[in-house]
Amino acid sequence: MMAMNETTELTEIKAAYVTALAEKDTASMLSCAGKLLSLAPTLGTAQQIIKTLPLELPKRAGVKLRVAFLRSYTVEPSIPLLKAFARLYGIELDVKVGEFNSYAQEIIDPSSWLYEFDPQVIFFAALTRDIAPSLWYGAVDIAEQDVDGAVANTASQLLSLVDRLRERCNATVILQNLEQPIVENAGLLDSRRGVGQAEYIRAVNRKLSLSAMSQDGLYVLDYDALTARHGRERWTDEKKWLTSRSPIAADCLVFVAQEYLRFIVPLAGRQSKVLAVDLDNTLWGGVIGEDGLNGIKIGPEYPGAAYLALQRAILDLYDRGVLLAICSKNNEADALEALENRPEMLLRPKHFAARRINWIDKAQNLKEIAAELNVGIDSISFIDDNPVERQRVKLELPEVTVIELPTDPTGYSAALRSSPVFERLSVTAEDRERGRYYSEQRERKQLESSAGSLEDFYRSLEMTAEFVDVTPETLSRIAQLTQKTNQLNMTTKRYSESEVLSLVDDPAWSLFGIRVLDKFGDNGIVGVVFLKAFGDELHIDTFLMSCRVIGRTVETAMLAHVDEIARKLGAKKLAGWFLPTKKNEPAVKIYSGHGFNAAKEDENGILWELDLTEKSIVRPEWIA
Amino acid sequence: MSDSLNRVKQIISTLFNVEEETLTESSSTATVSEWDSMGQLMLVLELEQQFDISIEPETAEKLTSIAAIVKLVDNPA
Incomplete structure (x- = not known):
């Protein structure tokens, strides 16, 4: 309960907010606003x-x-x-x-x-x-x-x-x-x-x-x-x-x-895809570099139990499909030894899709984690017991969601569990398997560096593509991709599950998803296309692809399928907007790279068209 | 000018979208346009939280001017 007079802390933060507002310092404003809402x-x-x-x-x-x-x-x-x-x-x-x-x-x-x-x-x-x-x-x-x-x-x-x-x-x-x-x-x-x-x-x-x-x-x-x-x-x-x-x-x-x-x-599609965690005094009590393998506190007895409870909460997020990453100032060998060899640990190295265990600035490390996992920086959440590190990340990378932790470690797990950024309204099979996909992807990257020509590399992946309709099994994944895909997304239109269903019922629309398998496993549904017929023109309303399959000509296979649908419908022309956002730069060349011509440009973007009577798009021979 | 007056002005200003400088002790439901019945409920909830008091319905009805609010928060019953 708040007392009659404001606490000094509250007065100070209010003043800091006003200063930040005057200086148009958005990062500080955001940080103060979060504190104000939790204090008052x-x-x-x-x-x-x-x-x-x-x-x-x-x-x-x-x-x-x-x-x-x-x-x-x-x-x-x-x-x-x-x-x-x-x-x-x-x-x-x-x-x-x-x-x-x-x-x-x-x-x-x-x-x-x-x-x-x-x-x-x-x-x-x-x-x-x-x-x-x-x-x-x-x-x-x-x-x-x-x-x-x-x-x-x-x-x-x-x-x-x-x-x-x-x-x-x-x-x-x-x-x-x-x-x-x-x-x-x-x-x-x-x-x-x-x-x-x-x-x-x-x-x-x-x-x-x-x-x-x-x-x-x-x-x-x-x-x-x-x-x-x-x-x-x-x-x-x-x-x-x-x-x-x-x-x-x-x-x-x-x-x-x-x-x-x-x-x-x-x-609103504002959930975090990745949780980056600190190690010392966050995942366990104490400092591994000083206290050693047997000195750090983790296990069923207090105080180790508080950290174990946090690990359990993190593991629950992993099961929901949240990717985990380590962002810690430590010697990597010490930290990994603790994760591998302390029997009480719930989290093990295999749970982490990316690791930055070094002495570099954490903001820099978080940027690298985002790049390695192919996600935007605003898809990352960060948890760290040290308020100085948290503040540094908030000011340097205001897009990152910094989870506020209380000073008492027994409150850590509740603080993490109460954050809305990890809420999912449905969990798809892809979500559950996501952690595994990323370790498979690491192997793929190794293969890429050892392969000769690009075409040899594509062939070596032994890719198979399957086009799927919207069904009760695929609906939530298809809607989710429209809500979460930011980079390889031509129009960034977001659709809820109910909105997708209403398009399925409309005869003017054709919707499909693409499922890609390769020698390392099943990638699940990784692309979505929504098409709408207007006379003899087929309009590409939504064309998007998960970054998981970037650089593997999957987009060509998708466009070839669009070409096929268009011809079946008797369309003479394909047309699709590219609407630039802060994030979809990677998609900018998709249409031009497949023979489309720019037909119109306005303040929102560029309309690309392909004359089907003159050109066609064929499926790459390496995708079966 | 009392600290309570300043705080009450601040509350009225943010809740009802009026410039703090234009408010005086005599500002009331008659002079502040967004201060309607829903506004009155919001105001009472805000006062209860900010000053950690509980306001009786009979008292709440009478909080129709800045002067009345200042009097209440300075002497909570």
């Missing part, structure tokens, strides 16, 4: 950040999202906080909020503001007492045999509205589940009945989760778990509920905003 997460702080913090950084373009709230209660106080947090991640939110308890009309009426606004994300925020008043205000006592029907009824009231909503628009829908009361209305008797209030609410929530699991683009926000996490007593402000329909206590608003943010960050 109030509406005033939020408003100041929204008004003044720039959206863009030198190597990070801004992302804009339209977000709608359908609600039964006052959600407004948490929105400035949500906008301010989003701003830290380079996301600008355009938020519109529906009328109180009017969600049904707003969904059903095709001319409502909701469809006019055309949101990309919809939060459906209604309280148990509004969705199911009898469940909230009365004592619940339902006979065992009637429970299934009753639960299905309650859940379907909500789910049928969601169905209607999803028929009408392509937005990703985040549905809040039902929160439990502080105390059950029947008191202790609640658990002595057929099925009481608590159990009934759990059953309805289970139904909501099951339904969301089977639908792309529908997710449940576990509002019940959120209130429980912070304590329902503390969460609730009965006075504000009764006077302003605002049920959440002032100091809990920040938690609601952060929960929304966990969805917003991945939906």
